[in-house]
Amino acid sequence: MQKPWHGLIHCPECNALHRDSRCEICGAELDLQPVHAMIDGEEMTLPSVMQGAIPWSTFVLLEQIRIESERPAEMRPHHTSLSQRFTVVLLFWTLFEVLIDALYRAAFADLPGQLGDELLQRFPNIGGRLNRLYQRTWQLSFADDLRLEGFEEEAALIGKIQSARNAFVHGNPEAIDDELVDLTLSNLESAQRGWIAIFNKRCTRRHNKIPIWMSAERRASRT
Numbered sequence: 001m002q003k004p005w006h007g008l009i010h011c012p013e014c015n016a017l018h019r020d021s022r023c024e025i026c027g028a029e030l031d032l033q034p035v036h037a038m039i040d041g042e043e044m045t046l047p048s049v050m051q052g053a054i055p056w057s058t059f060v061l062l063e064q065i066r067i068e069s070e071r072p073a074e075m076r077p078h079h080t081s082l083s084q085r086f087t088v089v090l091l092f093w094t095l096f097e098v099l100i101d102a103l104y105r106a107a108f109a110d111l112p113g114q115l116g117d118e119l120l121q122r123f124p125n126i127g128g129r130l131n132r133l134y135q136r137t138w139q140l141s142f143a144d145d146l147r148l149e150g151f152e153e154e155a156a157l158i159g160k161i162q163s164a165r166n167a168f169v170h171g172n173p174e175a176i177d178d179e180l181v182d183l184t185l186s187n188l189e190s191a192q193r194g195w196i197a198i199f200n201k202r203c204t205r206r207h208n209k210i211p212i213w214m215s216a217e218r219r220a221s222r223t
């Protein structure tokens, strides 16, 4: 489930997310030579280490999705189609909201003053961020952008989950059935890869580079 994040780092030059020694967006080469350091008077050779890109909250949510997906099924009443693993879908949606927030923070990093924050405050809900705010910024919706990058099924899944989650919140929990849970799990990794592709398309080559692992609190203290 966390596979898309394994070995993923931010390019120090353009902020793209990649895992090779050469950045696929700007071509910068990373120096992965071992580091020599004196420790307690002895010269030690240490492997080059870089901060992984995965945000802590993403790690925690993916771990919980894994736990919930393995929950053993119990006998359930016949009158409901609500999946016993419905939390998988709710957790995925929370994960997605966290990632979309990080995407905008990085994309708006060069806007003057507090403009980026103000725009996000004007569009506090995920629906507005995926459509109106995205349209105004990049002239298409997030789903259409995903489709352009070849993530057709993932774009459809996100639309389905959004509708089901809204129905759930407004009194129809049965909108999250086993079929949707299975679909979410089977597309979990590719949906994250889709998000990474969009990040690299929309959030790189800024003067200010905001890593996605940086918490909102720390981002605020930078300004």
Ligand SMILES: [Zn+2]
Binding pocket: 011, 012, 013, 014, 015, 016, 023, 024, 025, 026, 027, 028
């Ligand atoms: Zn780069």
